Amino acid sequence: MTTPSAAAAVRLPAGPVDPDAAISVRGLVKRYGGFVAVDGLDLDIHRGEIFALLGPNGAGKTTTVEICEGYRRRDAGEVRVLGEDPAGGGRRWKAQIGIVLQSGAGDSQLTxxxxxxxxxxxxxxxxxxxxxxxxxxxTDKARAKGRSLSGGQRRRLDVALGIVGGPSLLFLDEPTTGFDPEARRQFWGLIRDLRDLGTTMLLTTHYLDEAEALADRVGVIARGRLVEVALPAALGGRKSAPAVVSWTEDGVRRSQATDAPTAFVQQLAARFPGEVPELVVARPTLEDVYLRMIGEPA
Structure with a gap:
């Protein structure tokens, strides 16, 4: 898979829809009465990538995804998913789409x-x-009834149902909600395996560590508009943001923001006979920049 360069990844799309993209959206608008849920959104998702769409509840991400899935009609704009308009996608187009919803196989009596x-x-x-x-x-649960599976196993079954048709594009809606940490990381391994098989995935999640661990690129949507698309490490200027160096001196916790953390730590080290006490060097986390972008206090 070809990963977009950092320079290309941070640009929001412009011009006509991209016929080569897995998903290409231009000027998407969706209204519910007087409320504008999606307000002129532009987006491209490349074939073969995992793209994470982040945003608070009510930001418009679920509506955007449902329009791309063909389940909801738009009021304006252009949308192409695997080269076709999802509003008129036929059986052949639908066979290329896999969907894993938040609620899945559940309490089925079938095996x-x-x-x-x-x-x-x-x-x-x-x-x-x-x-x-x-x-x-x-495999070892093939004869077990759906209702007997654990939460993590049911989620794996949801993915099995989503991919058995051999989709080129898989939509994953909050796939690890309710998982314990071990089950989440096992599930991440499954998603990476699917990506290695060439499946394009659009992931919505409230877990920012999940987006950072899985996504080739992330997009942040707020108030119906796409704020930025970038590599996880570059979102919101993370890569170039000043580092914060923290340490303890004379019993007091101190910190300093700096664009040259290596030089600053060398200066600190000269002031201490051994290790710098409780030294921490950190740049803004994905959560820090995400909360700033959606207008929430960090």
């Missing part, structure tokens, strides 16, 4: 294998259900 085989039957060229179960780590 895991039965559920995946049933889903596969809807597609013209599905993946082999047993291979899919192996990919998501559910």
């Amino acid at each position: 895991v294998r039965e559920l995946v085989r049933a889903q596969a039957s809807y597609y013209p060229e599905p993946r082999d259900p047993d291979e899919v179960l192996e990919l998501v780590g559910l």
